[in-house]
Amino acid sequence: MERTLRTEVLVIGGGPVGLALATELGTRGIRTLLVERNLRHARQPRAKTTNVRSMEHMRRWGLAGRIRAASPLPPDYPTDIIFKTRLFGREITTIRNAFYGAPGANDLYSEHAQWIPQYTVEGVLRDHAATLPDVTLRFGLVLESLDQSTEGVTAELADTETGERLRVHADYAVGADGSRSTVRGALGIRMQGSHAFAQNINLVIRAPALREVFAEGRSIMYWLVNPESAAIAGPMDTGDTWYFGFPIPKDAPAPTEPELQALMAAAFGRDVSPEILTIDTWAAHSLLADRYRAGRVFLAGDACHLHPPFGGYGMNLGIADGVDLGWKIAARLRGWGGEALLDSYEAERRPVHARVIEEAVANYAVLAPDLLRDGLEEEGARGTEARAEAAALILEHKPREFRTLGVVLGSHYSGSPVVVPDGSAPPAAQVSDYLPSAHPGCLAPHLWLADGRSLYDLFGPGFTLLVTDPAAEAAADPLRRAATRLGIPLTVASPGDARLPALYEAPLALVRPDQYVAWRGSRIPDPEALLRTVCGLATNIQETGVQESRANEFLEERT
Template identity: 55%
Template sequence: MSKSGNDIDVLIAGAGPVGLAAAIELGQRGVRCLVVERNDRVGYSPRAKTTNVRTREHLRRWGIADKLREASPIPPDYPSNVVFATRMNGPELARFANALNGSRARNDLYSEEAQWVPQYVLEEVLRQHASSLPGVTVAFNTELASFADDGRGVVSQLKDVASGAVREVASAYLIGADGARSAVRQAIGAKMQGEGAFSKNYNIIFRAPALATRHGHGPAIMYWMVNEEVPSLLGPMDSEGLWFFMATKLPNDVDPASVDPVELIRAGTGLADLEIEIVGLDPWVAHRLVADRYEKGRVFLAGDACHLHPPFGGFGMNMGIGDAVDLGWKLAAVLQGWGGPELLASYASERRKVHERTIAEAVINYGAVGNQLVRPGLEQPGPLGEATRREVGEIIEATKLREFRTLGIVLGSRYEDSPIIVPDGSEPPVEHFMLYVPSAHPGCLAPHLWLADGSSLYDHFGLGFTLLATSGDGADAAPLTAAAARLGLPLKLLLPGDQRLPARYGARLALIRPDQHVAWRGDALPADCEALLAQVTGGTTKAATARVPATAA
């Protein structure tokens, strides 16, 4: 037990992508944490397949982006195409190349391309890395039975699922990353608000090795089938014949359990004789819900525990990992003594706006699935059918482009209204669902660049704060680095010497947070550097009382 009287620093309920990401964010900073998961492994009911640009940038920061690429059952250079057709053996209606920015061609806007990879593969890569970090333990078959927050810490009762044995663990904080039916959310009295149960959907995992050669649409990560019989979509889960199939918006009077999944797939694809082996069935209901509170005392919610929305756009899992990053560095800062009393309060204020904006986009995308796109006569031969297909193709290109060109959402989320962001009086960039314009406006993601030596600018940011000098020799940075040293705040001075940076950042200096968002920028440091650091760390005004690991800077 530590000097604080706690067995660990942070207990994390849930070993899905969000819980594991939180453990990594904390563990790489030397914070002791325990992840408990009531299942016996990762990867139950995996729906997510898109690890987006921003999440892969976090993986790069953690040193495991290449590991996910190597672990994927789908080749890294597999084309990131999305195809719309009437059926797999029917005419093509529209096509989106480089959907979700999955091309491996280097782009100055980001350091990592998106990757189409089953969620369970990502979870296993995250689990292996989390478990390799000193002070991080992942315990499966272990359920969080109850907990009590006395204001000084959290005492939790952990139940061994197999034996029923219960043990007690004391921690400074608790993170509920325990999914849509979160017991932690219920225990703190948080309520989900919004619109629930849009419609029934049916996700099927199946094996059909012959499917890849039974159509002429070429390789793609998703095939949308637009027809009156079974509007649906499917895509590969590996290169050996494992696929997912999603029937969208089943009629409310239809029980998914009553539907023959093999016949559903055959009808949707148009391949009546396709040999199919059903691997898994996952009926689900689309929601648009956000928790009315994200925390109570020393207990915090992240991921599906505090927000739910339709999966169209691939935002959900990735947004949850973003929660883990934001909460993780802040918890570490408070535990290590350089985070102030208001730092943790900024978690909800920063993330809620991101959640609401992203969820609104997902709902728009969900409003244009195959059911809405189909038109009478779409599959008819002859001139009338051809004209209908051209019309539908034009509608698809106009309405679905925003679902597959998502950088405005993925990279354009910002925290300019946050109490720990210092405004500079400039106008923020215009928010757009597709268009992403790099900006160092305080609160925005730090603009990226590939440097002359082939490295990413992000590769040179520190684990704590980074003071980026876009020009000069950094001599005028001394007052800030000295103030950081007095406060025990991890700060790295970065001098890339790239002539493109002054224009890209709009200032000579930029203070970058641990999550790579801009906390402050200016052509000269303020007179009171300690006051600046106090604001961006939530009110730190005196030297840290806890030792910050040497690796933090």
């Protein structure tokens, strides 16, 4: 017997991307059905860092505290990367505070990064999504077919255990079903780029003897540089569980368990008799889908972009996809977003994906075997010199992998069809360094306010008009009235912080639901035209008279 369900959005894939999308939609009151083919989530760690931007989304959803509490490492655990010859060998150098995971207030962001395995993040998101009245989670359902018309999407699914069939009618569907996406195949969308250009193996092991390592210096990751077994290892908790990863030649057969034990003994510098809990063989790709949308069906996460997991981008990039797509679909369904808003998903996210792929490939180009130097483990002057040479090479090439704030917070949507240009140039691309900018399309610059609140805590679930200069508060009223007429959710925030005018370089800034700047200026000649543009309801802002150059605005202010 076939059952039929009706929902507004069908999300296919129950990993962190699908769960983030379902959370964003459910928080906005959109009826969402998430289906996942697996009954249980994999226990491979995969991603291990939830970066500062993803943690800011967790803060919006009220989950930042839960994520930190769920981490198997204590809050004071250092997020350092230690480079050694072997785990019980000689230290070469250390990169401190990787991914900005150290606790403490920083004006650049509202939440520091958190070391936490991907499957634990999924657990927190899954438990929270299950509490949202408008979200339904169904596991053990596999997609068999997907059809669409101008009216909606119809999906045929089957229960993997009982064979029961389910037909789902939805307004929109999203494939968040990973690198081998069934949705992508059903849409006839192809991945373009380099397929499987390298192979790697990840293990999760249990080894009580490795506790001794903590006495020499705690770290979330150890790079082990030696000629027999160059590898990466790190703790999954403060107990006995560790991960261990290493590259293997392309198309080489998988090592046997005795060979794996020998590789670990060589990398650790002693035989610790580890118990192998899981083995995960994966290939490094550099791929982008040729399109992210087909009618009412979208792709997100690994379903539309793949890159080597070096730099901590993968899961976090997919979570950001879910946020961008989530608020836009919600706006369209509730009548205050147009088709141009949905089209902007690919226009905004694709350049970010391309940039991250470029970074990840550059990081993958320098692995532990590439850091080898003759004499690295020797005593005396020769060994000291070899380790100093390796340390210099590490500090030249590897910080860009672990100090990524310029990419994580600095990637922007300048040029998007739903962002209003102001005549200024977008900030130059950075990797490690991040200079906040309120250039339209950039992430809204952050501050910690005098009362201890994050500036972002003042932003509403819809658009926010940030008044940086109290003298400009009167200009907010026409925009507020226009938003009411159009049914667009708008919050007006006027913190009265004297640092904001210089930080935003304008007395007014219109901030989107995802905390990116859509427009800034000193006056709003046509509030309704502005709102129609940033919501994808208008296409030619020049004709509306809304666009002004920042130079003219500041000339007026100074006059």
